[in-house]
Amino acid sequence: MNEILIGSNPDNPQVVGMYKATMEEKAKQLPNPSGYRILCAIPEVEETFDNSELIKPDQVVRFEEVLATVLFVVALGPDCYQDKDRFPTGPWCKQGDFVVVRPNAGTRLMIHGKEFRMIHDDSVEAVVEDPRGIKRA
Numbered sequence: 001m002n003e004i005l006i007g008s009n010p011d012n013p014q015v016v017g018m019y020k021a022t023m024e025e026k027a028k029q030l031p032n033p034s035g036y037r038i039l040c041a042i043p044e045v046e047e048t049f050d051n052s053e054l055i056k057p058d059q060v061v062r063f064e065e066v067l068a069t070v071l072f073v074v075a076l077g078p079d080c081y082q083d084k085d086r087f088p089t090g091p092w093c094k095q096g097d098f099v100v101v102r103p104n105a106g107t108r109l110m111i112h113g114k115e116f117r118m119i120h121d122d123s124v125e126a127v128v129e130d131p132r133g134i135k136r137a
Helices: 023-028 058-066
Strands: 003-007 015-020 037-041 070-076 098-100 107-111 114-120 126-128
Touching: 070 114
Parallel strands: none
Antiparallel strands: 003 015, 037 070, 037 114, 070 098, 098 126, 107 114
């Protein structure tokens, strides 16, 4: 999907055209998290099984994406970690971090064929420097 749809009336939405989108224009379509929410991207899943050239079936790859426990922080909402009573030591993560969350955490979004999650700031369980090798048990 390399096109951006152009709509008409918001009360009666209809597609009136489309145009080729650049990567920068696609990036601008990412939602800005509101309140205490964090927008996260799901890192790409390895397409082969560990230490082999055996290719994973599409269903296995999808299963690993849906139940991902490591996410990449794309953006934080304006109210993230502002509650000093709940977060006395300050923010638990920042933009650009890899974080560990529970499987199925947050709201799943599909944007230009890539899955994103919108999670709450208190859903972060850990920050990891290198997510490679971390898998759901």
